[in-house]
Amino acid sequence: MPHKVISLISVGRHPQSGRSRRADQDSRAVELGLKLAGTDLDVVHAGNSEEPVLRQYAGMGLPKVTVLEQTESADALPALSSYLKAQQADIVLTGVRAESGESSGMMPYLLSEQLGWPIVARVADIVEIKDGEAQVLLALPRGQRRQVTVKLPFIASVDNAAQAARQSAFGPGLRAKMATQSGSTEDDSVRVNWSEAPAKARPKRLKVVKAKTAADRFKAATAKPQGGSGKVMKNETAQEKAQAIFDLLIEEKVIR
Amino acid sequence: MSDIIRRDPRAEWIMRNRLHPLHDQYMSQEEGGEVRGPSGLIRKFPHKVGFIGPNGIKRIDRLKGNSSAPKGKRSAAAQEVQLPLHKVENPDYYIMVVPDMVGGRLTGHDKDILGLAHKLIAEQGGNGAVVAVCFGEVKEEHFDTAGVDRVLHIEGEVFEGYAPEARVQALAKVEAQYTVKHWLFPDSIHGGCDLASRLAARLGERPATQAWQVNAEQTVSRGASASLDITRKTPKILMLLEECADAIDETRHEATPMTLDEVSVSAATIKDKGLMAVDPNAIPMAEAEFILSAGNGIHNWDQFHEAAKVLGATEGASRVAVDDGFMPRSRQVGATGTWVTARVYVAVGISGAIQHMQGIGQVDKVVAINTDAGCDMVKRAALSVIGDSEEILAELMKLAAEHKQTSLSDQAEENSNAA
Ligand SMILES: Cc1cc2nc3c(=O)[nH]c(=O)nc-3n(C[C@H](O)[C@H](O)[C@H](O)COP(=O)(O)OP(=O)(O)OC[C@H]3O[C@@H](n4cnc5c(N)ncnc54)[C@H](O)[C@@H]3O)c2cc1C
Numbered sequence: 001m002p003h004k005v006i007s008l009i010s011v012g013r014h015p016q017s018g019r020s021r022r023a024d025q026d027s028r029a030v031e032l033g034l035k036l037a038g039t040d041l042d043v044v045h046a047g048n049s050e051e052p053v054l055r056q057y058a059g060m061g062l063p064k065v066t067v068l069e070q071t072e073s074a075d076a077l078p079a080l081s082s083y084l085k086a087q088q089a090d091i092v093l094t095g096v097r098a099e100s101g102e103s104s105g106m107m108p109y110l111l112s113e114q115l116g117w118p119i120v121a122r123v124a125d126i127v128e129i130k131d132g133e134a135q136v137l138l139a140l141p142r143g144q145r146r147q148v149t150v151k152l153p154f155i156a157s158v159d160n161a162a163q164a165a166r167q168s169a170f171g172p173g174l175r176a177k178m179a180t181q182s183g184s185t186e187d188d189s190v191r192v193n194w195s196e197a198p199a200k201a202r203p204k205r206l207k208v209v210k211a212k213t214a215a216d217r218f219k220a221a222t223a224k225p226q227g228g229s230g231k232v233m234k235n236e237t238a239q240e241k242a243q244a245i246f247d248l249l250i251e252e253k254v255i256r
Numbered sequence: 257m258s259d260i261i262r263r264d265p266r267a268e269w270i271m272r273n274r275l276h277p278l279h280d281q282y283m284s285q286e287e288g289g290e291v292r293g294p295s296g297l298i299r300k301f302p303h304k305v306g307f308i309g310p311n312g313i314k315r316i317d318r319l320k321g322n323s324s325a326p327k328g329k330r331s332a333a334a335q336e337v338q339l340p341l342h343k344v345e346n347p348d349y350y351i352m353v354v355p356d357m358v359g360g361r362l363t364g365h366d367k368d369i370l371g372l373a374h375k376l377i378a379e380q381g382g383n384g385a386v387v388a389v390c391f392g393e394v395k396e397e398h399f400d401t402a403g404v405d406r407v408l409h410i411e412g413e414v415f416e417g418y419a420p421e422a423r424v425q426a427l428a429k430v431e432a433q434y435t436v437k438h439w440l441f442p443d444s445i446h447g448g449c450d451l452a453s454r455l456a457a458r459l460g461e462r463p464a465t466q467a468w469q470v471n472a473e474q475t476v477s478r479g480a481s482a483s484l485d486i487t488r489k490t491p492k493i494l495m496l497l498e499e500c501a502d503a504i505d506e507t508r509h510e511a512t513p514m515t516l517d518e519v520s521v522s523a524a525t526i527k528d529k530g531l532m533a534v535d536p537n538a539i540p541m542a543e544a545e546f547i548l549s550a551g552n553g554i555h556n557w558d559q560f561h562e563a564a565k566v567l568g569a570t571e572g573a574s575r576v577a578v579d580d581g582f583m584p585r586s587r588q589v590g591a592t593g594t595w596v597t598a599r600v601y602v603a604v605g606i607s608g609a610i611q612h613m614q615g616i617g618q619v620d621k622v623v624a625i626n627t628d629a630g631c632d633m634v635k636r637a638a639l640s641v642i643g644d645s646e647e648i649l650a651e652l653m654k655l656a657a658e659h660k661q662t663s664l665s666d667q668a669e670e671n672s673n674a675a
Binding site: 013015018097098099100101102103104105106109110112113118119120121122135137138140141142143144145146147148149150151154190193194195196197198199200202205210230231232233234238239241242243244245246248249250252253254255256 | 359418420421445446449450453454456457458462463464465466468478479480481482483484485486487488489499502505506525526527528529530531532534538539540543544545546567568569599600602621623625629634637638639640641642643644647648650651652654655656659663
């Protein structure tokens with residue numbers, strides 16, 4: 001039985017020009033979804049169906065995009081969670097953080113809490129799905145990968161380490177169907193009280209010297225940051241020297 | 257012993273008073289003292305003035321006995337300063353900080369957040385305590401100077417490794433058991449952000465993410481891929497960016513352990529299968545954790561590549577090795593190459609030119625293998641080995657192969673025991 005895979009997409013923002021574009025992580029989620037389900041992939045957006053960016057996603061080879069029609073200030077969560085429940089999805093793919101709006105990255109977690117499904121964060125790849133369990137690779141810092149298995153159905157947020165999205169074709173994107181349904185009408189009541197402004201540059205942290213005496217201040221201003229040098233091994237045998245290095249590597253856990 | 261130079265008024269007085277019975281004795285201690293000629297004039301013997309300093313240069317002491325502190329009283333080692341202890345008894349509320357503890361130690365990011373927690377307590381008033389909630393292995397020894405009033409170490413096999421579901425259940429239990437005013441998490445890829453989001457969803461709180469300016473009333477956080485500043489009331493759960501506040505450095509804290517009642521953890525739906533072996537050379541060099549770097553002191557290149565493979569290290573190179581065509585340009589470390597952030601950097605036959613040193617500024621531990629004990633790399637290194645690179649790499653490879661053998665046979669034994 002093929003699995004029902006749903007990718008959630010949002011409107012991205014180009015980091016330099018600020019123009020709307022297909023969001024990087026979301027398009028990777030679509031790419032991963034295409035790998036798992038082919039064109040049976042259901043791609044869902046909660047928002048405005050007239051949004052031109054949706055055509056960029058559709059240009060990745062999608063016959064249709066499902067849009068839960070709602071206004072910009074409405075909360076996307078109720079609409080999405082009732083849609084996912086109705087569709088009996090097996091795997092839901094999202095980005096880690098949206099590129100517009102609050103970009104808190106809470107959406108997949110809230111969905112997981114509401115639906116009672118597990119969530120795996122920062123997925124690099126879904127290797128295989130077998131016996132109601134999926135084998136998932138998580139992206140860790142420093143290029144490391146962790147393998148986990150998770151029961152279906154689950155929600156996965158896709159990391160930048162996942163396979164990059166294919167190019168979007170303009171014509172097929174224009175021809176794709178927008179299947180609209182009505183979304184939620186609840187406004188996000190908390191957000192109304194926030195004030196938003198373009199981001200200010202963060203001040204760089206200065207190195208503050210808390211010296212009590214003039215001599216200490218002088219030392220802090222002139223001393224080289226270099227501490228005393230470490231252990232030097234000169235006259236030992238090559239074997240002992242290598243052992244010392246090896247012990248350090250084991251202690252730092254870079255050799256397992 | 258203190259570093260302060262003390263005057264000895266008695267010695268000064270004796271030296272001024274030529275009639276004092278001890279005058280001669282004190283003057284002879286002082287080199288270049290007064291000598292009166294037959295006519296009563298003060299004579300100076302220029303060759304006797306001064307003394308030879310430790311670096312072989314002649315020094316003249318013009319303090320004239322004002323520094324007559326007994327020699328050797330000035331100890332070289334600066335005294336360890338005992339910071340004042342900040343005590344919190346019977347706190348009314350707690351601020352929970354869940355640090356990343358990468359490698360079992362507090363990161364700089366964690367320490368900034370502990371500093372912020374104390375700032376919040378100072379602004380809100382009341383008797384609050386900062387708690388560090390840790391899971392898994394803890395190697396940190398300096399909780400007290402990092403500003404931790406209480407340590408809540410949640411131990412148990414279910415919380416080891418990758419276990420976000422079990423951990424969030426434990427955190428929810430903490431919330432139920434203690435009066436928690438705020439939950440502070442680092443907004444990091446080391447798991448802080450994941451855990452915070454899970455907890456926020458579980459408790460039904462709306463968190464502030466990527467927060468960078470926080471006080472008791474207001475929080476400024478980034479939104480829309482860091483192009484927007486959102487100002488709002490400070491929520492209960494905060495995920496904080498780096499440098500959100502200054503770390504604690506003027507006080508010592510109790511760091512007394514706290515306990516948590518038994519947590520009943522439901523069966524995990526996510527099962528950890530361990531870390532994958534990744535090709536170390538496929539990791540971008542700027543991110544690699546362990547780099548074996550080659551310089552002009554490598555003569556056997558096949559052996560070097562072999563060593564990197566056996567040790568599982570990412571390869572790096574100095575500019576000379578690249579210019580000579582032994583390594584690709586993309587592997588160059590330094591000012592005109594890549595700036596690396598490795599935890600361990602093994603420099604084999606690299607002298608440590610400043611252009612190279614710039615590239616390894618953020619490295620934690622440098623190991624140098626070099627024939628020249630006086631080179632700059634040896635000064636920077638935590639461990640330096642003086643010797644021929646080829647010989648030492650050969651020994652290292654032998655050790656690594658042995659280690660692999662024993663760990664494999666250990667595993668086989670475990671498997672056969674389990675079966
Ligand atoms: C504008 C500019 C930019 C530069 N940018 C960079 C840069 O980005 N990165 C960079 O690396 N360099 C850079 N350089 C070059 C830099 O100044 C040095 O020339 C270079 O780093 C030296 O490389 P090295 O240490 O491998 O070679 P050397 O200085 O020749 O050092 C070789 C070392 O190997 C030791 N040795 C020799 N034989 C053995 C042996 N058998 N076993 C063990 N040890 C042995 C020697 O004692 C010596 O310490 C730059 C220079 C300039 C002018």
